[in-house]
Amino acid sequence: MDVDEVIDQVAALEGVLTLRPQPGDGSPEISWGDAFFYYAPDGQVPNGQPFATVVTKAYPDEEAPWLDRPGTFRLNIAVGRDAMATVLGQDADRVPEAGAPDTLVAHPVYGDLGWVAVTNPGERAGERALTLVRSAHARARARRQRRDGGAQD
Template sequence: MTIDEIIGFMQGLDGVLAVTPAPGDGSPEISWGDTFFSYSPDGAVPATAQPFATIVTKDYPGDESSLLDRPDTFRVNVAAGKDMFREWTGHAPGEPVIDTAAGVSDAVTAHPVYGSAGWLAVVNPGPRTDAAVRLLLREAHRLARGRHDRRKGPAQGR
């Protein structure tokens, strides 16, 4: 999967806002070129809700284990929830997970920093993880939509 394929897939889900910071838009320079996905049926950047998935194209301070500073390397990060996290890692979020796949491409792993919050990650998703990434993104979208609907109440939901 390419970054553009992931963005296209995400834009096909209802209420998804994809934001890709760039120079001149007021965003921090470190975020330029990355993409953040939020559930926002009104199209506005949510003031309080965090993105439910991201694509990062470089190492961030304290998050270098995926080795994203290699050429043509990116990581898709997904807040897929505790059930999916347990299914893919064999552990509950917050339990110690031995990460033997640091920097390995096309494998579903616990997010190197946010795994304790139930985030999963895939470096350079490819043929082995294409279906898994789509499944995880759909689940993260479903969970984000549910959180949004609970905050808005039944009259203002979708």
């Protein structure tokens, strides 16, 4: 899968608001070219974190120089702290080779907060990653419905 295919699949989920920062929109330059996915059927950015992101470069708080190679991106997914061991199984504590493509791992910075990541998802981890995105979307939707008092969107 290329970055546009991943972004299109996540953005197509019901009620998803996709933010794609770019020059001139007031967003920080570091975020340009990336994508942030929220469950927001009203089109308003909710308080809190997105349920998934796609990044195309390393951010200042992480060491990921491989992300600066052309065509390289990372899909990040909020699976929740309780699900980390189940999602990653015996690999939960394994530190992957830096930038190993198509390998589902704990997020290099936010793993302790229940985030997983996959660089250039493909044949090995792509479908699993998209399944995890759909689950993260469902959890975000359920949180929104609880916050709104159970109202359907």
